[in-house]
Amino acid sequence: MHDATTQAGEPALGAGTGAKEPLSAGLKQRHLTMLGLGGVIGAGLFVGSGAGIAVAGPGIVLSYLIAGALATLVMRMLGEMSAAIPASGAFSVHAERALGRWAGFSVGWLYWFLLVVVLAVEATGAAQIAHGWVPAVPQWGWVLLFMIVFTVANLSAVKNFGEFEFWFAALKVTAIVLFLTLSLLAVFGVLPDTEPVGLANLTGHGGLLPHGWSGVISGVLAVVFAFGGLEVVTIAAAESDDPARAVGRAVRSAVWRILLFYVGSMLVIVTLLPWSSMQPGKSPYVAVLDSIGVPGAGQIMNIVVFVALLSALNANLYGSSRMIFSLAERGEAPRALLKVSHGGVPRRAVLASVAFGFVSVLLNLKWPDSVFLYMLNAVGAVLLFVWGLIAVSQLRLRPRIEREAPGKLTLRMWAFPYLTWAALLAMGGVLVLMLTDDTARPQLLWSAGATGAVLLVAGVRELRARRARR
Secondary structure (H helix, E strand, O other): OOOOEOOOOOEOOOOOOOOOOOOOOOEOHHHHHHHHHHOOOOHHHHOOHHHHHHHHHHHHHHHHHHHHHHHHHHHHHHHHHHHHOOOOOOHHHHHHHHHOHHHHHHHHHHHHHHHHHHHHHHHHHHHHHHHHHOOOOOHHHHHHHHHHHHHHHHHOOHHHHHHHHHHHHHHHHHHHHHHHHHHHHHHOOOOOOOOOOOOHHHHOOOOOOOOHHHHHHHHHHHHHHHHOOOOHHHHHHHHEOOHHHHHHHHHHHHHHHHHHHHHHHHHHHHHHOOHHHOOOOOOHHHHHHHHOOOOOHHHHHHHHHHHHHHHHHHHHHHHHHHHHHHHHHOOOOOHHHHOOOOOOOOHHHHHHHHHHHHHHHHHHHHOOOOHHHHHHHHOOOHHHHHHHHHHHHHHHHHHHHHHHOHHHOOOOOOOOOHHHHHHHHHHHHHHHHHHHOOOOHHHHHHHHHHHHHHHHHHHHHHHHHHHHHO
């Protein structure tokens, strides 16, 4: 799949794009739309946002606007390329088309590693919540149950994955909408025993920017990685009846709604409660629900976070299996993983992903503060590397698509190439911030090491391939 080239020696746009992939086209538009909406609504928002509020105060609204704008630009670039070149490997295929085999190999394997490691965090987090509800079942028993259930779901027809994600996402979106509705009613004093809160919490306690713009920037660093997960919708689009149309609609519908959910949530939270009352690791959503008198707020949010974790586990297992399948298609992973069931499911790719994911879970349960911590740090900044290659790939591919197949540009990046360059500069800025932040620096260094190791392997493979061609 690497020998189809243009006259300039570049891989042809149609080569290896997944047009002839034997995967099932079992995902419907509603599946992709809800996957796009619910893909980034997870524990990072419901619980992790408390850390962002603690460092930025009401300025967290600006932090989420900045981080959300960056994620939106990346999603638009990815949507443009995925609509023109649908493939189960999505951005890994795009990187190969744009930059060469080394780029497709590197971003594909790094993203796969990222998903299977994060999968362990999600499985363990969900098991901790379930163990609190049913202490008689040990934590490892819940992990085993979740892994079995979602492995079976992913080994069967792809529509089962779509249905799981549709209802998971629907519950998360419903929870956010209800939260926003109740919070707005409380802000205006419409709920029983409430009075209009005005702007006291926004202007008091140090003002809108109690820690200045440095607090806002620290808030960006705290929340930007919560937007990871948007990429899976472009991977899933390849298994729909009309990938180009499906990914375009999913991207368009998801972007502004996600910004509304994130930014809207933060705005009502810091309006209703003093930002100084927020504690890292504690859900600000629970604090708001408690303040307006919702009974059992903690347990309600536990259920929502539980569903969010299972949803992310399911999506990551799906995304990792399709990524490694795409790598195998292009000769970048063992070809034994290309075995596909009669229903169009890459079962060996699913089993390979869940096997490594299960090893990660065991490491998390046994050595959470040593071996697994090193693995987690090694993928801490990989998302930015992936986003960076998406942007560079789009810079390279857009002119080629306009030249070779302009009719495929059904979804276009805004203000190309200026906003693409702006996004790249913003990613560079986040990396610099991580380097100067004592907490984030170990993640960046470990991730740089992991990225360097994969790039080294990719370079050695490239040299061997060139020697073989000679």
